Amino acid sequence: MAAAEKVPVKRYLRLAKLPHIWCPGCGHGIALQALIRAIHSTGLSQDNTVIVSGIGCSSRASGYLDFDTLHTTHGRALAFATGIKVANPDLNVVVITGDGDAAAIGGNHLIHAARRNIGITCVCFNNTIYGMTSGQYSPLTPTDAYATTAPYGNIDTPFDLCELTKAAGASYVARATTYHARLLEKLIAKGLQNDGFSFIEAVVQCPTYFGRKNKLGDAFRMMKLMQERSVPVSKAAAMTAEELAGKIVIGELWHRPRPEYTKAYDAVIAKAGGGR
């Protein structure tokens, strides 16, 4: 097996802003490193890439990254990012968001960014809980799981954000867990190369607020659980709905290129007689 390339991760970080504020065992660091490695492998320029985040644990990542970075309001990262991309389509725009950020208050922006197929790569750090406000249930918290606002168990049905964004029109959709860090890196890299809206769900452990409340053990045990519950997309195709219950389907779930939004607008400009 060939030695993995040495990635100069530190080059992409604002070292003066570290250490980060994430709890011990939090999976966000693994997801962040997967993103950095993907950016490195695809050769995106640090000067021409904007990282946008909303509010929540995951969204603090923008402050640690040495790019032009925008830490926005809760749920609205994709709307800010849309303005950036439309105003200057030459910029690479990456959105880091969380499950509460993207699926609750930001749900409308998520489906519309996917519908437009705008050239933004959205990485959702899904820890199935509101971490920063200390453990309330999110739209991705599993049914029957416990949270500080679901002391008798959650009765809501969680979203499948990959199915949602695919149905809404995203041209690239993928999922991996922090156990599958190298796969996650590859999937994000492919998302960055896709000319259109890319949605990558990173399933991330939160031992402090989700794990403890649901007696799932420490970070190691939670990641082990991810390994046991994950099914590659190729294998999932032959499985029944019953067999897939409670499983995490990982890999590239959808890739169907279609016209990117700002390029489509270039045609509007041409039709109107303007020049860019």
Next chain:
Amino acid sequence: MPSLALPARRKVLMQGNEAIVEGAIAAGMRFYAGYPITPSTEIAELASEKLPRDGGRFVQMEDEIASMAAVVGASLAGRKAMTATSGPGFSLKQENLGYALTAEVPCVVVNVQRQGPSTGLPTSPSQGDVMQARYGSHGDYAAIALCPASVGEAYRLAVRAFNLAERFRMPVILLADEIIGHLRESVELPDPSELTVVDRARPTLPPGEHKAYRPGPDGVPVVPDFGTGYRFHVTGLIHGEDGSPTSNPKVVEQAVRRLTTKVTDHIDEIYEAEERDLADADVAVFAYGGTARAARRAVREARAKGLKVGLYRPITLWPFHDERVRAALQGRRAVVVPELNLGQMAREVERVAGAGTKVVRVNKVSGEPLTPGEILAAIEEVF
């Protein structure tokens, strides 16, 4: 390539909403994001038609909140950006409007006011968002809001709104009302070459030496555009000079106060008002926006009847210039304040008018404009 500008110095019949778009484009607007809402929709429609003719871009966003967010993003990417809305939409924008204030992002937000509260009367005029324009977002800050009283002024103030936004790095509110938004009148627009257009200052120091949020001597920071190599951080959290969040009490205190002082320290540069027939006036009428048109006529008719009345019309509604207003109103027997609300500006006038000057409120919230006759009747009553 077709020009965006209208032919120079030609008299044109146009609507207030159209004039706002023409003025914005003349000031350099090249990005518009919005969500349709009556009575502001013509602004979005004309922007969608005109912007791509010169490489500008228009997006109809999924909601009002997203529109305000996209405007902030576009401005940080270096484009002059605008959105337009009416009362309910303006409420939705307030969180991200506060973000633009805190992150010091230049942009223009047009509010063509309609009768409220809530969905209210979508096609009827109102001046009910005066206080929302000042205090709508949370926390402490100073607002700039400009208030046109004619179609020609809607054009001029759209230019000025962009200039002030770029100069002070903040959102500027163009607080129109349905009367002006839907009014059609003949206007002579200036030649674009005669316009003063202000562009935001860009850093002169190279990346590494420039601090993204270090305020200049005038209290205004020079923030670089995204994609130009500065790799800086923008946040709605209270931040220090490098843009990074801080909870250092001294830095926080300074940062929050500066959001107000950068406006109040330059109030004479920002403030504009029209004064008419005030020199010998026993009674003043304080009126703004669409209502000022009726007030102007009421003053003229009162003068014809031999009553010594003058008009004070704030064009800059916020910041409120205590000294200027006090100087103009003090010593008058009474100040008549006609408004299409239940007395939002009258309270400010009462605050500065001084003892001995009676403030007479003339309010209407029926969805109809105030008439010159109604204002004249109030003037006659105080004589």
